[in-house]
Amino acid sequence: MEINLYINKSDFNYKNKDIELITSTNVIFNENNNIINPIIKLNYNSNYLNCNYIYIPLFNSYYFVNDKNIELGKTITLFCEKDVLSSLDFSNCSCTIVRNETSITNVIDTKLPISQNEKDLLVIDFNPEITYPFVDNDYNYFLGVI
Amino acid sequence: MVNEQIWGNSEQWIKHNIFTNNNDVFVKFANTFRGESGGGHSADYWNNISGGAVYWGIGNNLINPDIELDNSACFHGAYVPENEENSLFDYWAFELNNNYAYVLNDKIKHNEINIPLLFVSCGSLRFFGNSGYNFNNNTPYSPYLPNATAEIDTTTIAPKTFKNIKDYNLTPIVDYKLNEIRFLILVKYTDNLNNNHVNNHNYCTDLYNYSKIYNSYPYVTAVILVPIVKNVTNFQKLNNLNLSISPLTNLTVENTKINYYSSNSTGIISVNANVSDSENSLINNQLFTTGILLGGFFNYFDLSPYQRFLIPGGNMFKNIHNYTYYKFVHHEVTDIDDFKNWCFRQAAFVGFPFSDRYYSVIDMNLNNNIHMGVRNVNGLTTGEWKTGNDIITQIPAYNWTKPNEESKYNPKSFVDKNKYISILTTPNRKQIYTFGRYYALNNNQIYKLYDFLNSIPAKASTMSLNDFQKWLKDNFLNENPIDNILFLKYFPLNTSQITMQGQSEQVKISNCLVEYDNGGTTQKLYGYTNPQIDLLKTLNLGYFEVYKAYDNFLDYEPYSTCKLYLPYTNIVDLDLKLIVEHKIYIKYKIDFLTGIFTAYVTLDNYDGKILTTAHGNLSIDIAISGIQTADYQNAIYQSIANLKTAQLNNINSYFNTGQTIFNVGANVLNNRGINRNNINDIANYGFNLEKNISDVISSTRNVKNAEYNLETAQIKHLTVGAASAGDGALMYQYPCLIVTRPKFLPGYNAEIYSHTVGNATIENTKVSYLNGYTVFSDIDLSNVVATEKEKQMLTDILKNGVYL
Numbered sequence: 001m002e003i004n005l006y007i008n009k010s011d012f013n014y015k016n017k018d019i020e021l022i023t024s025t026n027v028i029f030n031e032n033n034n035i036i037n038p039i040i041k042l043n044y045n046s047n048y049l050n051c052n053y054i055y056i057p058l059f060n061s062y063y064f065v066n067d068k069n070i071e072l073g074k075t076i077t078l079f080c081e082k083d084v085l086s087s088l089d090f091s092n093c094s095c096t097i098v099r100n101e102t103s104i105t106n107v108i109d110t111k112l113p114i115s116q117n118e119k120d121l122l123v124i125d126f127n128p129e130i131t132y133p134f135v136d137n138d139y140n141y142f143l144g145v146i
Numbered sequence: 147m148v149n150e151q152i153w154g155n156s157e158q159w160i161k162h163n164i165f166t167n168n169n170d171v172f173v174k175f176a177n178t179f180r181g182e183s184g185g186g187h188s189a190d191y192w193n194n195i196s197g198g199a200v201y202w203g204i205g206n207n208l209i210n211p212d213i214e215l216d217n218s219a220c221f222h223g224a225y226v227p228e229n230e231e232n233s234l235f236d237y238w239a240f241e242l243n244n245n246y247a248y249v250l251n252d253k254i255k256h257n258e259i260n261i262p263l264l265f266v267s268c269g270s271l272r273f274f275g276n277s278g279y280n281f282n283n284n285t286p287y288s289p290y291l292p293n294a295t296a297e298i299d300t301t302t303i304a305p306k307t308f309k310n311i312k313d314y315n316l317t318p319i320v321d322y323k324l325n326e327i328r329f330l331i332l333v334k335y336t337d338n339l340n341n342n343h344v345n346n347h348n349y350c351t352d353l354y355n356y357s358k359i360y361n362s363y364p365y366v367t368a369v370i371l372v373p374i375v376k377n378v379t380n381f382q383k384l385n386n387l388n389l390s391i392s393p394l395t396n397l398t399v400e401n402t403k404i405n406y407y408s409s410n411s412t413g414i415i416s417v418n419a420n421v422s423d424s425e426n427s428l429i430n431n432q433l434f435t436t437g438i439l440l441g442g443f444f445n446y447f448d449l450s451p452y453q454r455f456l457i458p459g460g461n462m463f464k465n466i467h468n469y470t471y472y473k474f475v476h477h478e479v480t481d482i483d484d485f486k487n488w489c490f491r492q493a494a495f496v497g498f499p500f501s502d503r504y505y506s507v508i509d510m511n512l513n514n515n516i517h518m519g520v521r522n523v524n525g526l527t528t529g530e531w532k533t534g535n536d537i538i539t540q541i542p543a544y545n546w547t548k549p550n551e552e553s554k555y556n557p558k559s560f561v562d563k564n565k566y567i568s569i570l571t572t573p574n575r576k577q578i579y580t581f582g583r584y585y586a587l588n589n590n591q592i593y594k595l596y597d598f599l600n601s602i603p604a605k606a607s608t609m610s611l612n613d614f615q616k617w618l619k620d621n622f623l624n625e626n627p628i629d630n631i632l633f634l635k636y637f638p639l640n641t642s643q644i645t646m647q648g649q650s651e652q653v654k655i656s657n658c659l660v661e662y663d664n665g666g667t668t669q670k671l672y673g674y675t676n677p678q679i680d681l682l683k684t685l686n687l688g689y690f691e692v693y694k695a696y697d698n699f700l701d702y703e704p705y706s707t708c709k710l711y712l713p714y715t716n717i718v719d720l721d722l723k724l725i726v727e728h729k730i731y732i733k734y735k736i737d738f739l740t741g742i743f744t745a746y747v748t749l750d751n752y753d754g755k756i757l758t759t760a761h762g763n764l765s766i767d768i769a770i771s772g773i774q775t776a777d778y779q780n781a782i783y784q785s786i787a788n789l790k791t792a793q794l795n796n797i798n799s800y801f802n803t804g805q806t807i808f809n810v811g812a813n814v815l816n817n818r819g820i821n822r823n824n825i826n827d828i829a830n831y832g833f834n835l836e837k838n839i840s841d842v843i844s845s846t847r848n849v850k851n852a853e854y855n856l857e858t859a860q861i862k863h864l865t866v867g868a869a870s871a872g873d874g875a876l877m878y879q880y881p882c883l884i885v886t887r888p889k890f891l892p893g894y895n896a897e898i899y900s901h902t903v904g905n906a907t908i909e910n911t912k913v914s915y916l917n918g919y920t921v922f923s924d925i926d927l928s929n930v931v932a933t934e935k936e937k938q939m940l941t942d943i944l945k946n947g948v949y950l
Contacts, residue, residue: 011949098907100904107699107906112700119886122884127689131686
C-alpha cells in the first residue's frame with residue numbers, strides 16, 4: 001500500500017494544511033492496525049525522520065504522526081492518528097457557529113479584553129447651522145407692550 | 147409574491163458573509179460569479195484560489211438592454227489578496243497597494259464634505275479572470291455552468307448582453323447576497339498649497355500621502371443583493387473578496403498611454419491587446435479630454451510604460467475604425483438629491499433590492515430604506531423603483547424557473563400587522579397671543595426705555611394734578627404707565643429675528659411714543675417691530691453625525707452610552723441603537739411670549755422621527771418687568787398720587803382751622819358776653835381747634851409718608867428684579883453629544899484576536915460558506931461518511947475551533 005509522507009507546517013486545527021511532500025513509499029499494514037490510529041513501520045530512511053504527516057490514498061485520509069520509534073538503520077515506526085478535519089468532507093453540513101474570524105456581528109463577545117476600570121469620554125463634533133442662534137449678538141431684549 | 151424569491155435566505159447569507167476589517171467591507175462570494183475552470187486550470191486550481199476579483203456595476207441595463215442607460219454605470223471593485231501567488235492576479239495584488247479607492251474609503255471625512263461641483267465616476271460589471279474568462283457584460287445573472295462563456299453572445303460587437311434571464315436555462319436563483327454599489331463623486335482636491343486639482347490624475351493618485359486635506363469626496367451608496375445560485379456543477383468558493391470603493395480615477399489623459407481592449411476580426415473582445423500609439427492617440431483625442439473616466443479603472447504595471455486601462459463593457463461600447471473603445475461621459479451633478487435619484491435609478495435597473503443605507507439591507511426589513519427595481523410583466527427592469535412594503539406589490543420578478551421552491555425560508559410566514567408611521571411631526575402652531583406690540587431692543591435702547599419710565603415721576607412734578615392725570619389718560623390705556631408693559635425679557639439670541647427683522651420704529655407704549663432726554667435734546671426711542679410677528683418660532687441649531695466606533699456590540703449600550711446636552715435645558719439620554727449611522731438634528735421651538743421652548747431631537751433631518759424632547763426657558767425677566775417691577779412702578783405712581791392728595795388735604799386743614807376760629811369770634815360778638823353757650827362754643831372751639839390742628843399735623847404727616855413712600859419705592863428699585871434661566875446663559879451654548887466608549891486593554895490587536903479567538907457570532911449556515919478561524923457549537927454530520935468515532939473526533943475539534 002502506498003502512502004505519502006509529508007512535513008506538516010500547520011497546526012492540527014487547520015483544515016487546509018501547509019504540507020510538503022517528502023516522498024511516497026509502499027508499506028505493509030500490520031494485522032492489528034486500525035483506521036484511526038494506524039501504526040506504520042517503514043524501512044529506515046533518514047528522510048523519513050522529519051515526517052509528521054502522512055496520506056493514505058487507500059483510506060483517502062490524512063494522518064498525524066504522533067510518535068515515532070526509530071531503530072537506526074533498520075526501521076522507523078510511525079504512530080498515527082487520523083486527521084478527521086482534513087480527511088472528512090463535511091463542507092455541505094449544516095452547522096451553528098459561535099465564533100468566526102471573519103464575522104462581524106453585534107453578538108456580545110465576553111472574551112474581548114475590555115478594561116473594567118477605564119472608559120473613553122468623547123464629545124462628538126457638532127455641525128451648527130450658519131444661523132446658529134446662541135451666539136454673542138445684539139438686540140437681546142424683547143419688549144412687549146400694550 | 148416577489149419577495150419570497152428575492153429575499154430568500156439573504157439574512158443568513160449576509161450574517162456569515164459580510165464582515166469588515168477596519169474600514170473595508172468584505173463580502174465573501176460563494177462563487178457568485180465563478181462557475182467554470184478557466185484559463186486552462188483545473189477546478190481544483192480554482193478551488194484553491196484564495197480570492198478573486200470582481201468588478202460589476204449597474205450602468206448597463208443588463209437585464210433589459212433595450213433600455214438605454216445614461217452611458218454610465220456604477221463601478222465596483224474587488225481584488226485578490228496580496229499574497230496570492232497566482233501570477234494571473236498579480237496585478238490585482240498590485241492594485242491593492244495602489245488602491246485609490248481604498249484610500250478614499252479609509253480617509254473620507256464626512257464632516258468636511260462640501261459640494262461645489264460633482265463628478266461621477268461609474269463603471270459596470272466586470273469580472274476578471276484571464277483571457278478566456280471574460281465575463282464582460284455579464285450580470286449577476288450570469289450563467290454559472292461550466293460552459294457559461296459559450297452562452298455569451300459573441301456574434302456581435304458589444305454590447306454583448308444577455309437578453310434577459312429567461313433566455314438562459316440557468317440554475318435557479320435561490321438566494322441573494324449583499325453586495326454594495328457605491329457611487330462616487332469627486333468634487334475637487336485641494337492640496338496643501340491651496341491649489342485646486344479637479345480631475346488631476348497626479349494629485350489624486352497621491353492623495354493618500356500627499357496631503358491630509360480631503361476636501362470633498364461625498365458619495366452616495368446603494369446596496370443591492372446579488373443572487374447566488376444552486377446546483378452549480380463547478381461551484382467553487384471565493385474567499386475574502388474585498389469590495390472596496392472603486393478607484394475614483396481622476397485623470398488627465400494627455401500624456402497617458404492606454405492599453406485597451408480591442409476587438410479582433412471576430413468581434414470577440416480580447417484582453418491585453420496592445421495598441422499602437424496611433425490608436426492610443428485616437429482614443430485620447432476622441433474621448434479622453436479631461437475629467438473622470440466613467441467606468442474606467444487605471445492600473446499600473448511596474449515594468450511597462452503603459453498604463454493599463456481596464457474598461458468595463460456593456461453599452462458604453464463604441465466602434466470606430468475596428469477598434470472598440472468606450473465612451474466616457476462626465477456626469478456633472480450639482481444637486482445631491484438629483485444625483486441620489488440618479489443613483490437609485492441605476493440601481494433599480496438591476497432589479498435587486500437596494501438601499502442607500504448599508505445596514506438597512508442587513509436588517510432585511512422592508513422599511514422605507516429598502517427599495518427594489520420595478521419590473522414589467524416580462525420581468526424586465528424599468529429603472530423605476532418601489533420602496534418599503536410597496537415592494538410586495540410588485541410584479542413577480544420572474545417566471546424564469548422555480549427559483550425558490552427548495553427554500554424553506556419564507557419571510558412572509560409571519561407578518562407584522564402593526565401599522566407604522568414614518569414620522570412624528572412637530573406641531574405647526576401659530577402664535578397663541580398677539581395682543582400688543584413687540585420690539586427687539588439692544589442694550590442702549592433698554593437704558594433709554596429705563597430713562598423714559600423714570601422721567602414720568604419727574605413729569606408729574608412739573609404738571610398740575612389734573613394735567614398729569616389727563617396726560618396719563620391720553621397716553622396710556624392703563625393710567626399707570628407700567629401696566630402697559632407686558633414684559634421685558636432678555637434672550638440669548640438676536641431678538642430682531644423674532645420680529646422677522648421688521649422695521650425700526652419708534653417704540654410706542656400704549657399711545658405714548660417713547661422719547662428720552664439726550665443731554666438736553668429729546669430723542670425718539672426706536673426698536674425693531676413687526677405687526678405680523680409670530681411669537682412661536684422654530685430655530686434650527688444643527689446636527690451630529692454618529693458613526694460606529696467598533697463596528698460590533700461595543701458600539702451600543704451598555705458598553706457605549708450616549709448623552710445629549712442641550713443648551714438651556716437638560717442632558718437627555720439617547721439610545722445608540724437608534725442613532726448610530728444616522729444624523730441627529732436639533733431644533734428649538736420657542737414661545738417668545740414666555741421664553742419657554744421645546745427642544746426636538748430628530749433623526750436624519752429636522753422633520754425626521756422625534757427621538758426625544760426637552761423643555762426649558764430661554765428668557766430672563768429683567769427688572770423693569772414682572773410683578774415686582776410693576777409693583778414698584780405702581781408704588782411710584784401711588785406715592786405721587788398720595789403726595790398730591792396729602793398736600794391738598796393739608797391745605798384744607800389749615801382752612802378749616804381758620805374757619806373755626808372765625809366762627810367762635812363771631813358768636814362772642816353776637817352774644818355780648820360769655821354765656822353757657824359761649825362756653826360751649828369755646829369748648830367747641832377748643833375741640834375743633836384741636837381737631838383741626840390734628841388734621842394739619844396728620845395731613846403733614848401724610849405728605850411726609852407719601853414722600854417717604856416715594857423715596858423708599860425708589861430705594862426698592864435697587865433691590866427688585868429677578869432672573870430666570872440665567873444659568874443657561876452661563877453654560878456652554880452648543881449641544882454636545884457625549885459618548886462613553888469602552889477601552890481595550892493594552893496589547894489588544896483586533897486582527898490577532900479575530901484570528902486566534904474569533905469574533906463572537908451566532909450563525910446558522912453551511913460549512914462551505916465559512917472560512918478563517920471558526921468555533922462550532924453544533925453541526926449535523928449526517929451525510930458525512932465516517933465512523934461514529936471519527937464523527938465524534940471531528941465534532942470535538944470543531945467545537946474547539948478550527949481554521950477553515
